[in-house]
Amino acid sequence: MAEGKCITKIEQQESTETMIGARILLECLRKEGVDEIFGYPGGVVLHIYDELYNCDYIKHYLVRHEQAAVHAAEGYARATGKVGVALTTSGPGATNAITGIANAYLDGYPIVVITGQVSVDLIGNDAFQEADIVGITRSCCKHNYLVKDVKDLPRIIKEAFHIAKTGKPGPVVIDLPKNVIVQKAKFKYPEKLELPGYNPTYNGHPRQILNALKLLYEAKRPVIISGGGVVASGANKELTEFAKYLHIPVANTLMGIGTFPADDKLSLGMLGMHGNYWANYAVSNCDVLFAVGTRFNDRITGSLKKFCSDAKVIHIDIDPCSISKNVNVDIPIVGDAKNVLTQMLAQAQKREHEINVDLKDKWFAQIDEWKQKRAMPVVNSDKIAPQTVIQKIYEYTKDIDPIVCTEVGQHQMWTAQLYKFNKPRQFITSGGLGTMGFGFPAAVGAAVAMKDKVVLNIAGDGSIQMNIQELMTCVDYNLNIKVFIINNGYLGMVRQWQEKIYNKHYSQTQISSPDYVKLAEAYGAIGIRVQKEEEIVPAIKKAIEHKGPVFVDFIVEPFEMVYPWVLAGDPINKVLLSNDVVDEP
């Protein structure tokens, strides 16, 4: 009741109080339920920072680079499902944000990025710190706005949040000129949206659902692929229930990790370039492929021509563009994964069709046979195997239910392979854009969002150096982030390609690092170095027990390779299991 009274009070204020654009912005953010944002101040946004100075309802986290602000906003969005918000100044502040925006666009996570802009009358004059951000971001965001009049600001912010979080989620950029920031207007937040050109489809077409179910009932060798769309729509429960009800094995993409419990016996784990041998084989040999919320990226299909060439394909996606873009689909279902799976489950549970579980006995026996083929570490040395580190991290941290971020490279694939996730929003990684330097700031966002959780960032020695400045942010806010550096002295994934494909010409991939222990200490954090296998667990334990940021530098065998490995362009059932073993049908 008290809350109700409070709202009435705010409504009264709306119609009477005149305020500047900067304040209107904050009021709009409050209306959207935003209480934490990431940003970096600068010239044209000073009025916004002046409003933030006495603002008790929005906490601003000061990062050390605008790219990190946007990644942090995405990490926040990934961990919570809410819209993450980043604020930057114009010109270089805004251009620094581009990588973050593109990353959120390719992986489909909801963020709103507010960039400052020079005054409207200066736009186009090459003014100080001017950059055409609406032009630059056009191809890497879901939508963008240049606000020309403060009266449009509330409507634009409402639209921006709506667009960011509905349909296929994505980043929306709002470019806010200086004169609009200081312009005065009466604040009134619109109640209704008017976006005649934007109507995502949520429910699946009933006839398509019947067609899809018919195929799945009769399938002898069905497989489900679960992608990032299942995370976005929160459909993991429905997907799990559906798979179990029809007794269908589930493979997941990198983005779909955690959407189906990894320890379930129906789980095939990750498929694709570094996916499980049996997942790739199951998908290659299935007769019905049921894909949910994936856009069939080349990292999971390999050679498109040979991908599932004998299978009927059913595909649910909320973005019609993802359907039949790469893989030709027999039964397309445009809709939200959660809605469609709920519809399908309800229909299946009517039991108009008998579900014959025995039909698939042979199929599961075949899959069990494939499961015998596993990749093992390939180098025999007295140094620690990187896989061992990840395995130990998993064993030691699985019970504390941490959020696990990664950077991009070998360590990312090993984490995806070896860390078992049973629920979504626990694994945060850059899939589509493959952004080195994403994990650490994303961990900042996740740690801000989930204050009672331990956040891990499993990193490589190459990628950690791309946004290492964020250690200061972690120290400032005492964020409970453990950075586990898998330090092999190389850009490992690129080195791996050079070893196999480029005649061991390790061109520019050997990379030096600072002393991470001293570096951590210089920032005011804790640093630990691990060189022997028996030191791994005590180091992890010490890192977890300390409440605050810790760097652990694991010195590992440099020439270890990520297997299984399907070379780019090969069909996904041509799997390398070690340096010498190629397994193909």
Added chain:
Amino acid sequence: MKHTLSVLVQNEAGVLSSLSGLFSGRGYNIESLTVAPTIDNEYSRVTIVTSGDEKVIEQICKQLHRLIYTLKVAEISMENSVSRELVLLKVTAKDEDRSEILRIAEIFEAKIVDVSPKTYTLQIVGDQSKVQAVIELLRPLGIKEIVRSGLVAITKENQFMMNGK
């Protein structure tokens, strides 16, 4: 294979740029593109002539539809539509060619809109085959300059076109 797409968009700043950026960013062709407001100034009609196989055209339509300011995307087929292009064409008019040019103009109902001692400027309105025929007939005489509006098209029946709402 050429395809004509008719796209209804909200008349907002940057729409044309996102639309054309989509074509360049995803490697699609634009043969011609015209844009003008509909009867309702809040909306614009964009007519795009593009090429590609069926799969590419399907993707283009979906991608166009994905833009927030796009209301409708329709592929216009030859059979169910009327399409026209306006061409202004400056042709060398030597004394011995002048009557031939006028004859061609008459046959194709082209107008002479400017005359100089050495040139005629013709205005031709027609569908793509007519425009192409005139150009080919005049080419041997020496076309000095040509300016084309790009194709516009309208469906014959009121199946899916929104005439500005």
